[in-house]
Amino acid sequence: MRLGATRFTHRLILIALVFGIWVLVAWAAARVLIVSTPLHQADAIVVLSGSAVYKERTQRAAEYYQQGLAKRILLTNDNLRGEWSNSEQRNPFFYERARNNLLLLGVPAERVEVIPTPVTNTYDEAEVLREYAVTHGLRSLLIVTSAYHSRRALWTLNRVFAGTGIEISLQTIEIGEETPSPLTWWLHFRGWRMLVGEYVKNVYYRLAR
Numbered sequence: 001m002r003l004g005a006t007r008f009t010h011r012l013i014l015i016a017l018v019f020g021i022w023v024l025v026a027w028a029a030a031r032v033l034i035v036s037t038p039l040h041q042a043d044a045i046v047v048l049s050g051s052a053v054y055k056e057r058t059q060r061a062a063e064y065y066q067q068g069l070a071k072r073i074l075l076t077n078d079n080l081r082g083e084w085s086n087s088e089q090r091n092p093f094f095y096e097r098a099r100n101n102l103l104l105l106g107v108p109a110e111r112v113e114v115i116p117t118p119v120t121n122t123y124d125e126a127e128v129l130r131e132y133a134v135t136h137g138l139r140s141l142l143i144v145t146s147a148y149h150s151r152r153a154l155w156t157l158n159r160v161f162a163g164t165g166i167e168i169s170l171q172t173i174e175i176g177e178e179t180p181s182p183l184t185w186w187l188h189f190r191g192w193r194m195l196v197g198e199y200v201k202n203v204y205y206r207l208a209r
Contacts, residue, residue, distance in 0.1 A: 023183065030182030033148045033198050040169045042142035044133075045070040047098060048125055048153060049078035053146050053178040054098040060173050061144045062105035070142055072111050074132070075099060076125045079118035122153055122201075123209060126160035133166050140167040146179050147172045148194050152202050159209065 047054075047061045061073050075098050081091040092100075095114050102112050115132050119125045133141060145153050150172040157168050175181050185191030 022186075026186045027182045029199075030148065030185055030195060033151045033195070033202075034172055034182075035151045035154055035170070036172045037154070037169050039069070039171060040140065040142065040167070041068075042070045042140040042167070042169060043072075043138040044140075045073045045142045045144060046129060047073060047075050048122070048143060048145045048149070049076045049080075049094065049119065050146055050149070051078060051080050051082070051094050054094050055101060056173050056176050056178045057144050057146060058098050058101040059105065060171070062102055062107050064142060064144070064171075065107050065111065072113060073102060073107060074129070074141075075102075075112065075114045076128060077114060077116055077118050078120070122149070122156050123160070123205070126156045129157075130160050130164060130166070133161075134164065138166065140169070143168060143170040145170065145172065147175055148179065148198050152198060152205060155202075156205060156209070 045061050045064050047057045050057050064070065065073055075095050077093070077095045080094050082094050082097050083091065085092050099112050099114060103109055115128055117128045119128055129141065132138075143153065143157060150170060154168075154170045157170065161168055173179070179194070180188045180191040185195055
């Protein structure tokens, strides 16, 4: 009886140990993806396309605009549509929803510009932004993106903008409603999609780009 109880106790300890290690590893895996650079004033704030997470990105961009860190906000076009809008009787593009959210947050319409060229990934975005910045004589960009996207985004932007002399500053958004916490992401389907997807994309970008 005592031997059986001892074995049970050992199993509980082992399970607790494995669980603790998993939580630590999961947290570390999430934190590795999150990077940022020093915050600087820029010629323009850029909100990278994020479809379902456009609200958190535009919220931060509006805050930076109100702080006077830039005089304009640029949106990229991922050519994807969101859910049905009863007021518009259509499925608006996510860049339209992002723009509308910026206006609701107090950014003047004339200070928000959509770069119309459709993009399908972060590398496309970086190339479109480089062309726009060079054409319009911009010397600095303040990039806003979600936490788990930040490492791949910064790597891509630095690679694409290399040699242009254009300064890139990238700021991540604190974990919020649209992005699961580093401690609990593995409890959510969205967390697995975000984290695992980002690791796959990070590897692909470094091998294929």
